[in-house]
Amino acid sequence: MTTEITATTLTIATDAGDARVTWHRTRRARLVLAVSHGAGGGIEARDLRALAAALPDRGVCVALVEQPWRVAGRKVAPAPKTLDTGWRGIWPALTAPGLPVISGGRSAGARVACRTAGELGAHAVLALSFPLHPPGRPEKSRAAELLGAGVPTLVVQGGNDPFGRPAEFPEGAYRLVEVPYADHGLAVPKRADIGQERALEIVTEAVAEWAASLG
Numbered sequence: 001m002t003t004e005i006t007a008t009t010l011t012i013a014t015d016a017g018d019a020r021v022t023w024h025r026t027r028r029a030r031l032v033l034a035v036s037h038g039a040g041g042g043i044e045a046r047d048l049r050a051l052a053a054a055l056p057d058r059g060v061c062v063a064l065v066e067q068p069w070r071v072a073g074r075k076v077a078p079a080p081k082t083l084d085t086g087w088r089g090i091w092p093a094l095t096a097p098g099l100p101v102i103s104g105g106r107s108a109g110a111r112v113a114c115r116t117a118g119e120l121g122a123h124a125v126l127a128l129s130f131p132l133h134p135p136g137r138p139e140k141s142r143a144a145e146l147l148g149a150g151v152p153t154l155v156v157q158g159g160n161d162p163f164g165r166p167a168e169f170p171e172g173a174y175r176l177v178e179v180p181y182a183d184h185g186l187a188v189p190k191r192a193d194i195g196q197e198r199a200l201e202i203v204t205e206a207v208a209e210w211a212a213s214l215g
Contacts, residue, residue: 018071036066110155125149155169161184162183
């Protein structure tokens with residue numbers, strides 16, 4: 001039986017400007033997954049849409065968060081400090097349902113989730129396409145942010161992500177799932193052995209299984 005899902009959008013004032021949260025709720029929720037976009041896109045990203053469609057039926061409310069700079073119509077993301085300020089500002093709304101919250105995001109949003117997890121009391125962190133380093137600059141590692149999350153963490157990474165391929169990630173107390181052939185946007189080329197639909201299924205299945213394992 002399919003769970004009844006409702007979607008609502010709220011605007012929330014933060015110290016970085018107005019943010020926006022689109023809730024995909026389910027009546028039988030046991031967790032909230034809050035995920036934000038990267039520095040070059042919004043909540044229309046294929047992996048965020050897939051999670052919002054698939055997880056409510058697994059007992060997870062999904063909150064898609066638009067950072068203030070996107071709501072304001074700007075095309076360039078601000079400094080990390082400002083991104084963190086926006087995320088802190090929306091956190092009370094995310095915890096309002098009284099459920100444990102998985103703090104998540106893709107790319108720059110994943111970095112925000114890792115940096116703020118401890119202070120905000122996140123139940124866990126979901127890092128989609130974590131930008132381990134700028135393309136071609138492995139010496140500019142951001143591994144410390146990932147390793148410092150301090151809570152159960154799942155990384156979902158494209159096999160051909162120029163911001164960090166799975167084999168480049170250091171050992172640590174986190175789980176990493178590879179999406180074969182996928183790039184930073186978790187898109188797979190037409191010549192790949194798997195199609196785009198299967199690539200997104202790998203994402204949603206991995207997140208659903210991991211979320212179900214959280215205590």
